[in-house]
Each structure stands twice: as structure tokens, then as C-alpha cells.
Amino acid sequence: MAEQGQTARAGQAEQAARDTVEQALKEAGLEWESPQPGTFVAKIPGTRKLSTTCSLIVGKHTLSLNAFVVRHPDENQEAVYRWLLERNLRLYGVSYAIDRLGDVYLTGRIPLAAVTADEVDRLLGAVLENADGSFNTLLELGFAASIRKEYAWRVSRGESTRNLDAFTHLTGADKPPATDD
Secondary structure, three states: OHHHHHHHHHHHHHHHHHHHHHHHHHHHOOEEEEEEOOEEEEEEEOOOOOEEEEEEEEOOOEEEEEEEEEOOOOOOHHHHHHHHHHHHOOOOOOEEEEOOOOOEEEEEEEEHHHOOHHHHHHHHHHHHHHHHOOHHHHHHHHHHHHHHHHHHHHHHHOOOOHHHHHHHHHHOOOOOOOOOO
């Protein structure tokens, strides 16, 4: 009998967490979907990174969260991963992780008892701050050569380089053109 009571309470806690996550996503005004019960996929708009997709999964005992930040760095991997590890020391509720391919994610896990609308909002804020806020730094560290190449290609074709404006210090666009005096 005691085992059945624990199972019922666990099921109630799981449902309460599902309801709380749904409420928090609605209150945040985010685009989201629930592809299956207990799984929520939210699109968090950013300023540096157009958007970050974040999945929240309510399990039997925990709410876990996973958000893609950036693909495997093309260069300078050691510096990128060191930066991520040092940054982990200052994060709330989430941490940077890499998958087997070297792609960078933010992950987090909290017990169901800690799931409140405010806590879900704090976690989503941590994802936004650390995916969007670090995006340009991660691009500079891990993709500088690609940024320079993309800039040169666009200039050679007369195409807009506006979305590369944050990287003028890498492309040389922040320096006046050379003159033949």
C-alpha cells in the first residue's frame, strides 16, 4: 500500500510540474510546443543569436532542460572549451556542455519539488543570457577564420555585410581603407 501511495504522489508531482512549465511558457509569451506529454520545446528570441531552441522535459523525478548554443568550433577548440568551463563557475541553474560531436549546449536539471513558474522563468532567463549573451564571443573564439572568409566573399560579390558588423575588429572593416598617396 505504501508503494502505491508513493507512486500516486510521484504522478501528481509530475503532473503539477507539467502544468507549471506550461503556465510559465505561456506567461513568458514564448513560442512553444509540446510534442508529447511532459516535453516542451520553446523558442527563445535573442539579439545576437536570432533564437535559441530549448527543450524542457518533465521526468518522474526531475525537470531537465537542454538548449543548443553553437556547433562544434572550427578552430581554437581548447580556448572555446576552457572559456565555457570557466564560465560554468558563474552560471545559475544551467551549465555549458558539449556532445560527442563537440557541439555546445546549455543543460540543467532540478528536482520536481523545485519546479515553480518563477524558477522556470529564471532557468529560461539563464538560457537566454548564456546562449544569446555569449554567442558573439563563442563565434569570435571558434570561428574567426570563417567570419573573415564570409566577410571577404560578401564584399567581393557586393552583398550586405550588416549581420557581420559585430565582428568588424576581425574583418578589418573597422579600419579606414588604405590610400595610394
